[in-house]
Amino acid sequence: MAIALECKDVDVRFGAVHALKNVSLKLETGKIHALLGQNGAGKSTIARVMSGVLTPQNGTLKIMSKPVVTGSAAQAQAAGLDIVHQRFALPPTFQVGEALEFASARKMGGVVFSKAKTDSAWAARLKEAGIDIDPKAKLADLPVETIQSIEIVRALANDADVLILDEPTALLSPSAIQDLFNNLRDLRDRGVTLIVVLHKLKEVMEIADTVSILRQGALVMEPTPTSELTAEDISKTMIGEVVAAAPLAHAAPTLASKDVVCAFSAVHSPTKGGEIGLRDVSFELHAGEVLGVAGIEGNGQRALAEVFAGLTQPTQGDLSLNGASLEKCSIAERRTLGLRAVPFDRMTEGAGLTVSLWENTMTWIADRFRRFGPIVSTAKMQTDAATLLDSYGVVYNTPTQDGQSLSGGNLQRAILARELTGTVKAVLAAQPTRGLDFNSTNFVWQELNRVRSDGAGVILISSDLDELFGICDRIMVMRGGAVAGVLEPEFSAVQIGAAMVGAT
């Protein structure tokens, strides 16, 4: 078997963090290889080394048996390797055709070119790949799965033999994941070697021919055929210790009370930034329940969260907290009343990456730290932040370090620490476990469960049905900005799926 990609003794350090420890890896051609590991295990780092985006302190790299200089994306591309990043590389304000011409190594036109020609050339390419789209469409207006397919077309335009996909499923809905997997299988059958960074077991078992596992920067499982492994083998190797089975185990749903903490009545909201608004949404959130919100992404979940948090004003209808209308309440007032939210994107909405941890957790309540007139005690803010972060098990050195120094799971813990402390009556958590590893996911579930047991109402927006089935008391399905149905246990995937797509 020919070797598509070989790394030897790759060592990467970021300051004090030893991100990759002498990793050597050989991947055969014509297969789908999964790179698996928890958050911070070094999956994305090795992917970046392979693609030449990151220069390792030590180590060599061979692509299609040709040695290449590490840290040169151009050389890696020339040797036949390309990468689709987790955060897409195509400029979102560009038209599809422009962006492809701009970002692809293979140019359809020369230095001076006819846009009509390059557009039609790229449109043809896209069509070959099964994407029927106007090359003049703006990328930012397209759904995330389409952008991803376009990214793949961009990467393959240069006749890449090896394609790396860094967490390609992180942003996709379940049905889009299936389409992506079909696409990947086609590519494999055409002879492309695929290296896919994943962190969900189920997805690995489904798509990968071989699995390699990283743990804390070290390769703990050489590429092994998936057929020889069980899910348990993989999870054991990945985590390094046996975890209590069935993380979804959850006390039987109990509607502790029929007290309504938060109610939407006939709420309409405007469509904003390409996100559909709410259409006549009415529901009641009870004290002590987790109300799941299911739906294909882009069906009003964001509008629901923004109306709840107060970022968007309803155009009609009203929502209330403990019977009192929130119509005139600012976001800050809502939060003081006990209405909290864990936003969708923890890195832009949940926390500031270039802001220190104490500022991330304490700035919004800076008033409580006043000493002389308007002067606040930042020392007290820092010690209080440290206490808060400690009590949520956040791993950090000092509260003055930036948000970006935390791994995804730790950052989410810090956000939960901020949102679930103090007066908490109703919480909305939007995709709170997306992209998190086992332990962090479990932690999020436990915390949501805890505030629920304390008598708060929890709204959980998720596109992970396992998660919804595991911890929700009821599940509301959204479609086209409206409530398509509210389901009670026993939940059935068929029923929910039907409500999502409107087959009922």
Place this chain on the structure above:
Amino acid sequence: MDFMHRALSAIFPVIAAFILAAALFALTGYDLYEVTAGVIEGAITGYGSFWSTLRWAMPLLLIALGVMFALRAAEFNIGGQGQMMIGGLGCVAVALLVPGPAWLVMPLAVLTGMLFGTLWSLLPGILKIRYGADEVILTLMLNFIAVLFVSWVTTGPLKDPAVRGESASTPKVDEALRLSGGDGMSWALLIMLVVAALVAWLIAERTKTGLQMRFVGEAEKAARWQGINVDRLKLISYALAGLFAGLAGAFEVLGPNGRLVTGATPTIGFTAIVVTIVGLSRVPGIVFAALLFGGLQAAVLFLPIVSDLPSSGLKILEGIIAILVTAELIRRRRAG
């Protein structure tokens, strides 16, 4: 450690700029020893030189403190020049037209200068925040309007009848209202500068407004989700920018100039932006950078006396500093 790292990364480009400029002067045949001695004498050791450095550092420091608030809120307010001139206008109008004892008129004149500067800055702030107009273009254009407005005032309503020729100005303000003599600096001004820097530091680092303003600038979306009033804080950043620039204008009028002069210090508002960037948008850094650039300005005025390097040579140095500091800033952003 982190502080040392930040400080070094701010100072290094400045040192590199000095080396590059020195190489340039040497290559073009100037006597490097003579130039260096001239710069040091002009900025520090010469008679009255350090006083002169402080005099030029004054407007730079004040405007830069204002720019700092704007940059912290991620607003690129480059209207310091105009805000300073309009502040000077408000100040001189009170000083010339309001009768009364000096102890009353002087603070009133300074406060009016601050108020005028604030209003001049709030105008683009409101247009940006309410209507989404581009603040860079607005503040830049308002600089021109301010210059022309001041030149109309100084050639029209408040013209000094004694002045002929091109440099139009208002009459001198009463000596009793002056904060410094013709050499431009005084202990009273110096103390007020220190107080201004302290107040700016307190607002920026030790008030809810200052902390939230930086949060808004660094992570606007996260700020919104946490109920921080983004628009209000951005508006406050405009107000503070104008307030400090207006104060600079008032001090120029009651201090070194003694009147409002059209065409005085036409680029200082822009140099102040560089001062803010070199100072890493932190008060201690800005004080340091203002002294550096104030010293250069003092040297620019002194150098032609002792060296044949044209004073624009030092403007090249300023330019190199600006480029290198900006490059370092971008590098650090990229590195994360």
